[in-house]
Amino acid sequence: MSTAINTHRRIVLAKRPQGAPTTETFSLQSAALPGLGEGQVLLRTLYLSLDPYMRGRISEAKSYAQSVGLGELMVGATVSRVLASTHPEFKLGELVLGNTGWQDHAISDGSGLSQLDPQMPRPSWALGVLGxxxxxxxxxxxxxxxxxxxxxxxxxxxxxxxxxxxxxxxxxxxxxxxxxxxxxxxxxxxxxxxxxxxxxxxxxxxxxxxxxxxxxxxxxxxxxxxxxxxxxxxxxxxxxxxxxxxxxxxxxxxxxxxxxxxxxxxxxxxxxxxxxxxxxxxxxFDHYDDRYGEFLKQMSQWLADGRIKVLEDVVVGLENAPQAFIGLLEGRNFGKLVVQMAA
Amino acid sequence: MSTAINTHRRIVLAKRPQGAPTTETFSLQSAALPGLGEGQVLLRTLYLSLDPYMRGRISEAKSYAQSVGLGELMVGATVSRVLASTHPEFKLGELVLGNTGWQDHAISDGSGLSQLDPQMPRPSWALGVLGxxxxxxxxxxxxxxxxxxxxxxxxxxxxxxxxxxxxxxxxxxxxxxxxxxxxxxxxxxxxxxxxxxxxxxxxxxxxxxxxxxxxxxxxxxxxxxxxxxxxxxxxxxxxxxxxxxxxxxxxxxxxxxxxxxxxxxxxxxxxxxxxxxxxxxxxxFDHYDDRYGEFLKQMSQWLADGRIKVLEDVVVGLENAPQAFIGLLEGRNFGKLVVQMAA
Missing domain, CATH: 3.40.50.720 (NAD(P)-binding Rossmann-like Domain)
Structure with missing residues (x-):
């Protein structure tokens, strides 16, 4: 395919914070992107979700999920577009919700990915009001x-x-x-x-x-x-x-x-x-099996009826994710904080 | 009737405790017992229940129920025998459960009283395992x-x-x-x-x-x-x-x-x-409407089957109630603490 990409950018945990994280907590790296194997998809991250729970992930102390290790990719939910696929269930151009972290691209075997409705008014809502x-x-x-x-x-x-x-x-x-x-x-x-x-x-x-x-x-x-x-x-x-x-x-x-x-x-x-x-x-995360379908139907209806206003705080560029996350913990965001990385 | 009683003993709140209650917190008094009016019962207290919640009742601070006022009778659940009755529902000799407080006798219009099963193995259980x-x-x-x-x-x-x-x-x-x-x-x-x-x-x-x-x-x-x-x-x-x-x-x-x-x-x-x-x-007290009947049936069965052992700490004499209550708050009781005042 013509979309071969050799290197891309990713943000890793550089240092565990003592107290509030700083820009030194994170490190923006250039990394090689391997070629696409059989049954894989290449994803371009469009939106990365920044959420308070991530503060727990960069602590050493055990919370309800495993910590991010030093030098490891920062975790996070994303909305991405399929740039290339050898996976039978995902097609070129589709939008998917996943947990591919703080990076420009990702290669995935499809686990943890789900297709988004192409009619969704804004794909970033999958990380907020509908997510x-x-x-x-x-x-x-x-x-x-x-x-x-x-x-x-x-x-x-x-x-x-x-x-x-x-x-x-x-x-x-x-x-x-x-x-x-x-x-x-x-x-x-x-x-x-x-x-x-x-x-x-x-x-x-x-x-x-x-x-x-x-x-x-x-x-x-x-x-x-x-x-x-x-x-x-x-x-x-x-x-x-x-x-x-x-x-x-x-x-x-x-x-x-x-x-x-x-x-x-x-x-x-x-x-x-x-x-x-x-x-x-x-x-x-304990509750998705029970009532997620009901929620999605109800919230979509409220949105269609204009009964819920969506408030998004959009920061542009992966390189600005660390500062935006630091601000989130200080209450500087106004609405759901997302990092837009491509359109 | 021949059971006219003119005076009896009661324990009132003498002084609000600062910290742990002492014997000076309470005062044993001799009090006049009025004659029996129409629709009333004269009760002889057999057992008085002493319970930790009473510590809240002698504080000024609002808890979930009203405080006992200074000079007022100490509250408490009791099992009593009907000594005389002009009340159509209560008969001489019956055992009743009530909230007649720390006193030898009580006169009641029947509100808050309930008859106990005369077959109950021990009437004091109405204050403990079955209460x-x-x-x-x-x-x-x-x-x-x-x-x-x-x-x-x-x-x-x-x-x-x-x-x-x-x-x-x-x-x-x-x-x-x-x-x-x-x-x-x-x-x-x-x-x-x-x-x-x-x-x-x-x-x-x-x-x-x-x-x-x-x-x-x-x-x-x-x-x-x-x-x-x-x-x-x-x-x-x-x-x-x-x-x-x-x-x-x-x-x-x-x-x-x-x-x-x-x-x-x-x-x-x-x-x-x-x-x-x-x-x-x-x-x-919020739950009696819901499941008390079910509880009583189940617990009575467990007792009959010997699956529950009853542990009672019986103190004899109203005059010993203050010291017993002080000990309860210090963990000196061994089982359900009751004061036996008559047989």
Missing amino acids: MPGFTAYTGLLEIGQAKAGETVVVAAATGAVGALVGQIAKIKGCRVVGIAGGAEKCRYAVEELGFDACIDHREAGLAAKLADACPQGIDVYFENVGGAVFQAVLPLLNVGARVPVCGLIAQYNAQELPSGPDQSPLLMRALLTKRIRMQGFII | MPGFTAYTGLLEIGQAKAGETVVVAAATGAVGALVGQIAKIKGCRVVGIAGGAEKCRYAVEELGFDACIDHREAGLAAKLADACPQGIDVYFENVGGAVFQAVLPLLNVGARVPVCGLIAQYNAQELPSGPDQSPLLMRALLTKRIRMQGFII
């Missing part, structure tokens, strides 16, 4: 969190990939929705564009008091994707029978040591007991 | 904890009113059961008499290491009725998908301040997330 973050929001809010009409739902990172969808789904379901976000512009967007009932800027003073004002009936579901100070403000407002799906803890991912004392955990335990709260961690 | 603690163990382990055959269940206060039943029910259901208790004699009893697979004395050094040894497959259900250091030892051993019903936190009820730092709560949150743990507080 892992969307399914996370849907499952966490409705299955783990059991949010019901009339209840008050609080979600932090309100303009993040997951939070923006949690809030919008909760509004569709008839909940009162209060967001928490970093900065006035994000809060304005959450209320005016995404339809949240209120949104509080956690960078300003008085988070706890403002949150209490915004939740006159207390909090029935707190969708936890942040941890830290936000959770401390939420805890006293949780109602009897509240549910706390624990989806992420971005505020503590870069921490190198525990916060100074006193130990707050007895307060948490006491609140769980006296208010019969259910707190449940979940990892969306 | 609130038994239902707590059953619901917490099977409904909230979802314990299944082959799983490892850990329960602290292994010879306490609830813990001894949690462990025995878990054995009936085919679980591996590891208890934690204070002292060698309690541990011996849990293993040799109650059939636990292992029991660890938390007063000896090396709790975390011994617990790890006793749970080679990790922990699937931790029935939390203690909190504090025991929970710290359990947390690293919890398996993916573990359930933690939070039933009580006796280790922290007397605490006057939070433990010194660092703040351990980020570790707890991280464990919940990465191991998809479900922690859920519950108060048994």
Whole structure:
């Protein structure tokens, strides 16, 4: 074929971060791309997804998945185009969703790849609203969190990939929705564009008091994707029978040591007991067998009906992925962060 | 009737405790007993139940139920005999379960009273294995904890009113059961008499290491009725998908301040997330409508079949209730603590 490519670019883990990752954590390399064997596809990465869970992958500490080794390719979900194929199931020009990582191209035997609907309005949505973050929001809010009409739902990172969808789904379901976000512009967007009932800027003073004002009936579901100070403000407002799906803890991912004392955990335990709260961690990869099809159908319908707004933060160029990822952990993204590498 | 009684004894809350309650927390009083009005019953208390939740009732801080006021009668579940009745539903000589508190006699209009089966082997069981603690163990382990055959269940206060039943029910259901208790004699009893697979004395050094040894497959259900250091030892051993019903936190009820730092709560949150743990507080009073009948039938059958051993710690005399209650919070009881006031 005429599409033979000999070298391409990839980003590997250069150094494990102590605390927040820096640009030295990553290394952009030029690498040889082997020729296509039998039953393989050559993929051009169009979009790379950047997600908070990746912070866990570059730590040595065991999380729920294996760490990326030093010198190894950074992991990540991607949308790619098939540039060449000797695989019977994939054809030239098709768009596929995969986990081919932080690189311009990939060679795959097809495992872990799935074709995308060519009618999809934007292929990058497969990494966001119609992909892992969307399914996370849907499952966490409705299955783990059991949010019901009339209840008050609080979600932090309100303009993040997951939070923006949690809030919008909760509004569709008839909940009162209060967001928490970093900065006035994000809060304005959450209320005016995404339809949240209120949104509080956690960078300003008085988070706890403002949150209490915004939740006159207390909090029935707190969708936890942040941890830290936000959770401390939420805890006293949780109602009897509240549910706390624990989806992420971005505020503590870069921490190198525990916060100074006193130990707050007895307060948490006491609140769980006296208010019969259910707190449940979940990892969306456990749930694909159960309800992914239902989610995809429902979310596609909401999108078609204009009931969900999609908020994407698109960074162009693989070389900019490290800086974008560092910013994600600092809350500098506005919506689902993706790296666009080709059109 | 010939059973007119003019005065009797009652114990009131004299002083809110700072930290652990002392004998000065309570006051034994002589009080007038009014004559019987229309539609009332005069009750002689036979057994008074002493339970850890009462520590919450004598605090000013709002828990899930109203505090006992200063000078007010101490609350508590009782088994009583009807000494006189002008109430159509209660007859002289009947045994009733009620919430008539720390006193020799009570006058009741019948609300909150229920007749006990006169064939019950021991009336005090209505306060333990067939009452609130038994239902707590059953619901917490099977409904909230979802314990299944082959799983490892850990329960602290292994010879306490609830813990001894949690462990025995878990054995009936085919679980591996590891208890934690204070002292060698309690541990011996849990293993040799109650059939636990292992029991660890938390007063000896090396709790975390011994617990790890006793749970080679990790922990699937931790029935939390203690909190504090025991929970710290359990947390690293919890398996993916573990359930933690939070039933009580006796280790922290007397605490006057939070433990010194660092703040351990980020570790707890991280464990919940990465191991998809479900922690859920519950108060048994929420559950009577649902499954109490099923519980009573099942537990009565297990007792009849000799599959459950009943462990009661009987203290004689109302005047000894304060000291017995103080000891309960220190773990000095051995089995379900009841005060016997008459036969």
